[in-house]
Amino acid sequence: MTDAATVRDVAALARLTISDQDIENATAEFNQTLALFDALSTADTTDVAPMINPLDSAQRLRTDRIETLVDRAGLMQNAPASEEDYFLVPRVLD
Amino acid sequence: MAVPFETISSLAKQLDAGYVSARELVEDAIARTERLNPELNAVIALDKPGAIAAAEKADKARATGATSPLLGVPMLHKDIFCTHGVQTSCASRMLADFVPPYDATVVKKLNDAGMVSLGKCNMDEFAMGSSNETSFFGAVKNPWDLNRVPGGSSGGSAAAVAAGLTPMATGTDTGGSIRQPAAFCGITGLKPTYGRVSRYGMIAFASSMDQAGPMARTAEDCALVLNAMAGHDPLDSTSADMSVPDYSAGLEQSIEGLRVGIPKEFFSSHLNDGVAATVSAAIKELEAAGAVIVDVSLPSTDLGVSTYYVIAPAEASANLSRYDGVRYGYRCDSPSDLQDLYLRSRTEGFGEEVKRRILIGTFTLSAASYDQYFMKAQQVRRLIAEEYQSVLKDVDVIAGPSAPSTAFVLNDGSKSITDMYMEDVFTIGANLAGLPAISVPVGLVDGLPVGMQLIGSRFGEAQLLNIAHQFQIRTDWHSLTPDLEGLTG
């Protein structure tokens, strides 16, 4: 089981905020779901390879060729903030 | 004027014979949607000009001799498929104003086949849910009982077909999201084998399990649509490079001698008695058609829910990191700095269930938890897949209920989050193993539809459709329609 501090840390990693009013409830729900996972420890997985994808084929390689599927205007039309063809975010100090 | 609740198959004949035009069909569909949708909330975007243009194009094509079973037939897309120039919101505030500059491959293929899309269907937000109650655009009502859920996440698609708005709607299935709403709404829904249908342009939830499929009135219709939807896509690395058989060709085959496995775990304590009895009767029907019923066991059935709820949210937590208010989607007002931009855009843009899953997914991937939860779940996933494979060596298909109950009441406060997750107990295995599965309507319990699920071997869609069709020519559960009189006006 986890505590509120851990849940807050996880939220920060995911760039989500949990308010002070909600943190207790969020932690309780989090732990409820974690409890569901306890059953996994009952399975014997010795020497079992993890399954990442159900397909057992190899990655297809595509030809190294330039192709533009959508032009810049189309790609940037949904931008919440853009100028001079850049996407804008508040100034970042490196 | 066309009668609602017609199948694609029947409409295609009428279109070919010239009894009706695609233009007339789409106008009827639009009128019916405008009349019924305010109550149902199944459709969240109606593209009238686009639909009429597509219908006219289909009529012109037919006039010059083109013919195909889907040409001019109206349909709807779950709002998870990118449609060029048309809202694609994934039922989220995060994408409420998003208009894609390109079509998903599935959309392109169905357009090329001449289908006429009316617009987009409501769904659970980012496909996370089993009741269509998590949508930013409000819940969807089950046409069979307006106080009940249609199921989810493809609830809008299921309700639209059940209410006769269009004969078909596309859905997606990651943990049961085509099959469970198909069962709750009394229609037929198919989740193809993972890799059968392209995922390009389909907004990702859990990349290793998501799969698009048809939701329609009959298996015969699903076969027609799958013919057009399926196939290798060079834009999707997980798209299987396999030829597409004619799924309509094998429907009439006899199922004499076919071995149907019934897992004892599917008839356990989770299952509502009425559903159990109805599905058992349906299985008897298969037996009467010549199938051999075999008792089998899938001991890891319950483990499937834990496995799925580790893996799916983990993959989703990464898939949803792109929603950051920078290049598209919801951006908070006047962000003070970059972190504020991220935190507020994401916290305000996502609904509660989505945030819950991102949190749990982020946690299970974190360094301290990875081995114990994520890696472990992936190992159990392989065990479950092997279990299914082993059973499917002994039997041709596995049969059982699609959902543990019939449609439950809307806003059921008594259902906890994990109660809701257990709704997927019968459907999840097919997603974990990447197998094809179909839900067909098999009866009513207290006036509410019940679905039977058939699970097949990899790329065994033809056999599933064959069995489902043989069931549907002997029964008429799929022809039942809800009484929507109360909604007119």
Place this chain on the structure above:
Amino acid sequence: MKWEKVMGLEVHLQLSTQSKIFSSSATAFGADANTQTNPLDMALPGTLPVLNHAAVSQAIVFGLGVGAEIGKVSRFDRKNYFYPDLPKGYQISQFFEPIVKEGVFDVPLEDGSIFPVRILRAHLEEDAGKSVHDAIPAHTGIDLNRAGTPLLEVVTEPDFRTAEQVVAYLKALHALVTYLGISDGNMSEGSMRCDVNLSLRLEGETEYGTRTELKNINSFRFIERAIYVEAERQQDLLESGQSVVQETRLFDPDNDETRSMRSKEVANDYRYFPDPDLLPIVIDDETIERIRDALPELPAVKRGRYTTELGLSQ
């Protein structure tokens, strides 16, 4: 007290492919902002990666060039973090199973001797976009032209002891990759980026000290200076009884010092996991041999031939 510098290098090479590693956008340098992008580079919803054949071939060419074992089966993993030049919120990289495994790269030093550098691994990954901080007031502009360009990250063991060795390695690496035609290897243009992991220990000790990572230094001269300045800083700390904090630092040539990088490193759990959108890269022996046969004569082989056949001294 006699201190020894212990250094390992991580060099990112931009590969010379026509199109990007996972999308078919162009990779050429210098285009107008956001014109060399496709829906995938923008991380539009529903987009998916498909691996470029040439990126794999060029990685194999490099591996053969340093006599490394080629990973017959390698996978891609997601490295998760938030930054505006990283559109998906994760970078597709290879963490668990790289395409190139251990090798040895013989570096000729100025005095004529050969300094063998152990290559730990080299892996494929995608580049991030560019942040432009001074174009628009109070904002940072994001240009995604570079996002998705194929990179080969070459990681060495901590075999370096002097700045001269480091510079010799970088020069030899530049010569190798340009000779093989897989990268421009140009530090000032950013097609070769070097990070130095540096720690100190007393001479004779076998345990490693705490290291810092010096990032993105873009000339040989700055590399030498940065190493000198950082080693001095660490020595001062250790000799006064303090400890070195493991962190990432930038070299500031104007002030001739290294500075700790800001909050990009906060909450540094990358949550690596295998990317389910991509399948394993499987390379068979025929492919490796075919690429090996097509290679030009490798510098090490050439040196060997010059000395033995032609009787020239090393």
